[in-house]
Amino acid sequence: MPVPIRLTVNEASLSGSSYDDVVGKQYEFPGIYRRIIQPGRRFVYYRGRRAKGGGSRPPVYLGAGRIGAVRTSPTSTGRYVCDIVDYEPFAEPVFFKNAAGNYYEPATGGGFYWQNGVKEIPEAAYERILAAARSDASEKPVGVGARPLARRSGVTDGLTREHIDEALTQWSLLGRNEFMHRYGGRPAERYVIVTDAGDVDALALILGARALAGLDTTGPWRGDRANVADPLTALGYRVDSVGRRLSPEVEGVDQAVLQAAGRPHGSGGGQGFQVDQRAKVAVEDYAMRSAFEHYDARGQVRNTARHASWDYEVDIHGKCWHVEVKGTTGDPVEVILTPNEVAHARIYPYVALYIVSNIELDESLDSELLATGGTVTHLEPWRIDEGHLTPVGYKYRLPHTVN
Structure with a gap:
């Protein structure tokens, strides 16, 4: 059977x-x-x-x-x-x-x-x-070795501007430390609300608003753009980032250039281009699968990653599109491109860039890395010069070797 x-x-x-x-x-x-x-x-x-x-x-x-x-x-x-x-x-x-x-x-x-x-x-x-x-013995993960459900979505669900304004009033009356002590939350890692009185930690404020509104505050909650920044902006608040979450790939390349030039910087000196290999594979597989599912619904897909500078070729309405796929655990801010990828994107007319960012990695009890979540940024066609290319290093050929 x-x-x-x-x-x-x-x-x-x-x-x-x-x-x-x-x-x-x-x-x-x-x-x-x-x-x-x-x-x-x-x-x-x-x-x-x-x-x-x-x-x-x-x-x-x-x-x-x-x-x-x-x-x-x-x-x-x-x-x-x-x-x-x-x-x-x-x-x-x-x-x-x-x-x-x-x-x-x-x-x-x-x-x-x-x-x-x-x-x-x-x-x-x-x-x-x-x-x-x-069985009545439930499937929820409790007991030794169990992990809580990671990062719930929808932290702003059920909240109105009136709820947020009430929380801002309490923030002003209590002060930052007492507000967090009373309602939970931590210093902002990603987003703040900009007010005349100063920046307010966005996720902590939302948790206070949920408590004041009588809504469930059990976490942990997702604090990403889709769950915090976008809903607050839609309610009319000005939201700012406390520091972009750069992809580890970009940070790794920057560090590698500094290391090779003899100027290591920060705590990551010596790591160079290395990103944990298991994490790298899990993120790349996840992004590739997402791109495949998207394009498989639109045309015949061929994996070209082993022999070309692009990852997929897709026949769509008589045109052969070349798809470059990038995956990252960071924000959709920057990705690393090879010289061949840049050159190809500039000369081939049907190129698409498919990025899956904010991927979350969770290590299972059997030590496997599982990728979940993510946000898709899809540029089709990809006009590479509409973004901003930044050289992260140069190779210098000495004068006596130049013909």
Whole structure:
């Protein structure tokens, strides 16, 4: 009997691709999964973190059933649709880790593992998920070795300008330290609200506003642009950054140039271009997968990363687009480009730049790095000279060697 499979159903995907799924009724999927989605095969539904509207929610398993008839999608070229039969939703969603904090699935391969929309899973993992669904012993991660749910989204949900103004009044009355002591929060790492009386730590202020409004303050919360800066700006506040979160790749290159020139700077001296290799692989795989999902819905995709200065070629409406993919845990501010990438972007007419920034890395209990979250910045076409290229170093050839 074939091993079971996991079908992913998300409210939203990082790449922006959408599928005509109806939970318990039908499942639409790209052709790359046609081999393993076969009639009669057992499956479990998995819903990932990404929620509609840009937020996130705990990753859970929703139910189990079997694959029914498979047919070509009537609406999307290169896709298929299968019927869902014998579907039984779980009485309560099963969190993707057990009570001891261990994954039900053996999440090998780092963050790339969870980016596969369809995945074969071991029989034992399938049985563990079903057993957890039948058990009252919950799936929430508690106990020794467990990790709390990381960084909730939606910290400004339910808040109005009146709530924020009330919190600002309390901030003025209590002072910064007493406000944080009373309502929680820490000094700003990313954003502040600019007021006539001075800068106010944005996330700490929001937590106070939630407490004053009687809303849940249980964290930790995401403090990124989508959850803090953008909502506050939409409410009419002026928000400023306390310091851009540069990508470690950019910082690594800057440090390498200083080191090579004999002028190491800061605590990172000697690290050079090195970024932790496991983190580098997890981030790159995550970004590549996101880009593939986006372009696979638009045309035929070929991976060219091994032999060209661009990562994918995609045939879209008779034109061959060259796609450069970048992934980073930092903000969408700067990325590192090679000389070949710059030269190619300037001469080839159909070049796109696909960046996934603010990727979060979490080390599982089996020491695998899992990549989640992220924000896509997509330039298509990519007009490289509309940005700003900064030389980070030079090679100098001595006069007596110049012909």
